[in-house]
Amino acid sequence: MSSLVAAAPAAPLPLHEKSTASKPVLPGVALEAYSGDPNFMASLARGLVVIEAFTPQSPQMTISQLSQRTGLSRAAVRRCLYTLVKLGFAGADEAQRYSLRPKMLTLANTYTASSTLANAAQPILERMSASYKESFSVATLDGEEIVYIARTTMTRVMSVDLHIGSRLPAFCTSMGRVLLAYLPQDQLEHFLARLQLVQYTPRTVNSKEKLRLILRNVRRNGYALCDQEYEVGLRSIAVPVFAGNGRVVATVNLSGHAPRMPMLEMQTRFLPPLRAAASELSVFLR
Incomplete structure (x- = not known):
């Protein structure tokens, strides 16, 4: 699922486009650009960043892998996954590798x-x-x-x-x-x-x-x-x-x-x- 997080009007580039001269900025880190916006729902944005991290090449990931890929803390990733699992949008196998579920459709x-x-x-x-x-x-x-x-x-x-x-x-x-x-x-x-x-x-x-x-x-x-x-x-x-x-x-x-x-x-x-x-x-x- 791509480009789920929309850029705010007249704000910095969308999360998947932000970068620095030295190295790409991870999506979770890029959320800091919106920290001063009282209307920006950071928890929703973190959830969308976690969803976007899953790809055909990486359909299953652990909390640690998702944290590395998104730039979000392990605690934040865990809370996002907990919510997605409870709502039926994600699930985990016995090895605690998470993946998206058909409800995402x-x-x-x-x-x-x-x-x-x-x-x-x-x-x-x-x-x-x-x-x-x-x-x-x-x-x-x-x-x-x-x-x-x-x-x-x-x-x-x-x-x-x-x-x-x-x-x-x-x-x-x-x-x-x-x-x-x-x-x-x-x-x-x-x-x-x-x-x-x-x-x-x-x-x-x-x-x-x-x-x-x-x-x-x-x-x-x-x-x-x-x-x-x-x-x-x-x-x-x-x-x-x-x-x-x-x-x-x-x-x-x-x-x-x-x-x-x-x-x-x-x-x-x-x-x-x-x-x-x-x-x-x-x-x-x-």
Whole structure:
């Protein structure tokens, strides 16, 4: 979960951006910048800093590890974790290694419920599903993954149960490739530098150079088509959703079973309505 602590108006940089000339300032230490603000709730901020410390690379940590990562005292970390555990947002194993719990998704759901894009997307997807009897989705990019912010399901097209808040790898999914293809070059290079290619199926792209070529083609064609790269039997097609400034902020996709959905049909039958839906969504971003 990223950027949960918002910067105060006309105040120092957000916690994750503050730094000194000598070394980065830990998030917990950066909270001292708000010590003179009577409206700043330090205990809430410390809890958010602890939540943000968990990452896919470090999903489980002890109190000591969290203290080192956040710059908060062990006592402060312990109180934050105690509260998160009591509320069901975190838990610990027998070795006292803490991790976030699924209830954390309720925070994401609250975001999507208040998101203009998510609210606008859902009825559009439902209308498309009613017309075509297929499953449609809208997603955004978060790090190396896509996150579903709106979805309709007519049939189960994947072995996993996808829903709002679900995350999938960006590099081998049609929605992820659309979002990657329109990234500024420096951001794309940063993504590729840290990307670990996972062979999900025999068709999954297996080199970064091949992925670069695919992304160039996606940008040139204005859509991405994935054929069974994340899961055998699954095909999907996605198009970009542009904001008013020309930046791609989301993507709309159709996914279906490969045996009943030929590649040509995806391009000829479904590409036009997907582009129409993306254009309709773009209006809400201007």
